[in-house]
Amino acid sequence: AQSVTQLDSHVSVSEGTPVLLRCNYSSSYSPSLFWYVQHPNKGLQLLLKYTSAATLVKGINGFEAEFKKSETSFHLTKPSAHMSDAAEYFCVVSDPSDMRFGAGTRLTVKP
Amino acid sequence: DTGVSQDPRHKITKRGQNVTFRCDPISEHNRLYWYRQTLGQGPEFLTYFQNEAQLEKSRLLSDRFSAERPKGSFSTLEIQRTEQGDSAMYLCASSGIQGWGTEAFFGQGTRLTVV
Numbered sequence: 001a002q003s004v005t006q007l008d009s010h011v012s013v014s015e016g017t018p019v020l021l022r023c024n025y026s027s028s029y030s031p032s033l034f035w036y037v038q039h040p041n042k043g044l045q046l047l048l049k050y051t052s053a054a055t056l057v058k059g060i061n062g063f064e065a066e067f068k069k070s071e072t073s074f075h076l077t078k079p080s081a082h083m084s085d086a087a088e089y090f091c092v093v094s095d096p097s098d099m100r101f102g103a104g105t106r107l108t109v110k111p
Numbered sequence: 112d113t114g115v116s117q118d119p120r121h122k123i124t125k126r127g128q129n130v131t132f133r134c135d136p137i138s139e140h141n142r143l144y145w146y147r148q149t150l151g152q153g154p155e156f157l158t159y160f161q162n163e164a165q166l167e168k169s170r171l172l173s174d175r176f177s178a179e180r181p182k183g184s185f186s187t188l189e190i191q192r193t194e195q196g197d198s199a200m201y202l203c204a205s206s207g208i209q210g211w212g213t214e215a216f217f218g219q220g221t222r223l224t225v226v
Contacts, residue, residue: 006153034214044154044202044217051213090153098167099144099206099215101153 002027004093006102014110019078021105023091026072033074034092035065038104044090050074061085081109115218117203123224124193131189132221136205143186144215145178146202154202160186193225 007022025033035047048059055067061084065076074091086109091102116135124130136143141162146154157176158168162183175193180186190197200222204215 032213036217043219044204046214046216049214094206094215098156098159099204100156101146104153 004102010106012108013081019081021076023074025093029095031093031095036090038088117218121222129191134186134203140205142206144204148200195225198225
């Protein structure tokens with residue numbers, strides 16, 4: 001069994017300031033972890049993935065995530081938010097049993 | 112390779128009718144997933160296939176829901192005797208030949224409205 005908890009349902013930042021979206025997971029295996037983004041009325045797009053290589057993972061559009069096994073966390077960060085980053089972000093855990101999504105974090109970027 | 116495709120994109124049906132959705136995964140992807148997403152929620156796992164075998168099915172999936180993946184290629188999701196609570200976006204995804212650790216690619220979804 002596995003689960004994903006996104007600790008914030010909504011995060012609001014100002015343009016140009018850092019972004020932190022938090023994710024904790026549980027899994028009976030050593031899982032693979034992903035972050036997906038969903039813009040309004042658009043499909044799900046992969047931002048980045050962790051598959052047991054480097055613990056600091058770089059993705060598209062300047063996003064990064066760090067896998068911390070001791071904390072069972074996989075938080076998503078970006079040094080400087082852009083207006084186009086406003087979207088819904090999903091943390092996902094995958095293991096041999098299935099692939100589960102967190103409830104999502106809505107990111108709002110203020111000008 | 113045109114990605115994951117789902118058909119239809121939209122479906123409006125009357126309560127009590129049966130509906131069937133189709134998903135064509137990326138060719139050679141061995142894993143295929145079905146999810147349901149309602150407004151403001153994350154995708155909710157329904158079921159998944161490895162090749163033609165249905166390996167996991169959510170307890171949330173009532174007996175009215177059935178999925179198939181004959182010959183390990185396309186998949187269908189059927190909902191019998193639809194209810195208004197079935198109204199949602201139904202998403203299909205496939206992932207690659209390297210197994211469960213690879214990322215999933217999503218289709219655009221089928222939006223179901225039960226009236």
